Amino acid sequence: MELGRVVSELGLVPLGAADLGRGVTSGYCSDLLSDVLAHAKSGDLWITHQRHLNVIAVGKLRDVAGVVFPKGLCPAPDVVARAEVERVNLFSSADTAYEVAGKLHRLLHP
Amino acid sequence: MRWWRADLHIHSTLSPCASLDMSPARIVAEARRAGLDLIAVCDHNAAENGRYVRRRAGGNPAVLMGMEIQTAEEVEILAYFSDEESPLLLQEELYATLPDIPCDPHLFGDQVVVSEGDEIVRRVEKLLLSPVALPLAEVVQRVEERGGFAIPAHVDRVPGGLLVVLGLLPEGEWPLAAEIAPWTAVEEARTAWPGLAGHPLLRGSDAHYPVEIGRAWTELYLASPTLDELRRGLRGEGGRAVRPGPELKEEI
Numbered sequence: 001m002e003l004g005r006v007v008s009e010l011g012l013v014p015l016g017a018a019d020l021g022r023g024v025t026s027g028y029c030s031d032l033l034s035d036v037l038a039h040a041k042s043g044d045l046w047i048t049h050q051r052h053l054n055v056i057a058v059g060k061l062r063d064v065a066g067v068v069f070p071k072g073l074c075p076a077p078d079v080v081a082r083a084e085v086e087r088v089n090l091f092s093s094a095d096t097a098y099e100v101a102g103k104l105h106r107l108l109h110p
Numbered sequence: 111m112r113w114w115r116a117d118l119h120i121h122s123t124l125s126p127c128a129s130l131d132m133s134p135a136r137i138v139a140e141a142r143r144a145g146l147d148l149i150a151v152c153d154h155n156a157a158e159n160g161r162y163v164r165r166r167a168g169g170n171p172a173v174l175m176g177m178e179i180q181t182a183e184e185v186e187i188l189a190y191f192s193d194e195e196s197p198l199l200l201q202e203e204l205y206a207t208l209p210d211i212p213c214d215p216h217l218f219g220d221q222v223v224v225s226e227g228d229e230i231v232r233r234v235e236k237l238l239l240s241p242v243a244l245p246l247a248e249v250v251q252r253v254e255e256r257g258g259f260a261i262p263a264h265v266d267r268v269p270g271g272l273l274v275v276l277g278l279l280p281e282g283e284w285p286l287a288a289e290i291a292p293w294t295a296v297e298e299a300r301t302a303w304p305g306l307a308g309h310p311l312l313r314g315s316d317a318h319y320p321v322e323i324g325r326a327w328t329e330l331y332l333a334s335p336t337l338d339e340l341r342r343g344l345r346g347e348g349g350r351a352v353r354p355g356p357e358l359k360e361e362i
Contacts, residue, residue, distance in 0.1 A: 032268070052246065
C-alpha cells in the first residue's frame, strides 16, 4: 500500500518532507535497534519510542518505508535534519504504539 | 610500569538489585581476596557509596568513584571519576531527572548508603533503577565536563548494552573503549559487533553479590592504578596496555 494512504488513514504527522509514494508492505515494532537491524524488512513501517540519531542509520540500513514515533514523541531537530539528508521518512502519531500497530495491521489486512 | 588487576564494575547496597551484603567493608574485603589492585563502585545513577568504599580501602585496593548511568535511551554507561565532589554533584543532577517512582524495597530491594563502618547513612527514596531524563550524548558530555571518563557498560548485553539498544556505536569520538559482559569471549564480541574494531575492551564483574567481586576483570599495564593512567592506557600511550581477563564459563 502506498505510504501516503497509510499516513492519511492513520493520521500520521510527517516530520519533514516524506516520500509518500513509497510502498508499505508490513510493520515492525521494536525499541531495540539491534533487533530492528536483524529482523526489520524493506518496506516495513517501523514503530519505535527510540529517538537517538542511530534510528536514522538503522532505518536507512533496513530500508524501512518510514519510522513512526508514537504518543506524540518527536526526535531532536538534528535527528529530523539527518533523516532528510538520508531520505528516511519520519512521522509522529498521537496514538500509542499498540494503537498505531493495530490500525496499520487492520489497514493492510482488512 | 606493571600489570594491575582491575574490576571496574561493582554494585553496592545503594543499588536496589544488589545484595545488602555489598557494604563498603565487605566490598573491600572481597576485592582484597580476589587480588584486585583497582576497583570502581558503579551503582545505578548513584555514586555515594564510592566514597565510603574508598575510605574503608585506604588505598588497598585503589578505588575510583563511579556510576552506572541509565540514559534516556535506556543505554547504560559507566562513568569514572578521581575526585569525590564531581560525581556527587552529577548524582544530584541525575536524581532530579529521575521519574518520581518510590523504591518499594519488597519489589526492587533496598537502596542504602552505608558508611565505611557499616552504618546506614541514609536511604534513597526514588527508584534508582530508572532512566534519567537526559540523552546519551548529554550524559557523556556532563561526565566529561566534570573531569570524568565514560564508557558503555556491557555493550553486548540486554538490558542496557549500547550495541543491543542502539544497534551501532554512535557517530563521533565517543566511546574510546567499551565494557563487554563477564561471559562474552573477546573474539565473539568482536565478530558479532564489527563496530568495536579499534576500541579497547574492558571486562568487569558487574557484581551484585560479594562472591561475584573479581569474577571477571581487566588487566591494565600502567604506571599507577589511577583514572588518568587508565585513560592513557586505553589510548595505548607510552607502552601502556589493556587486556580483558577471561570470560566466565556460563551466564549467571
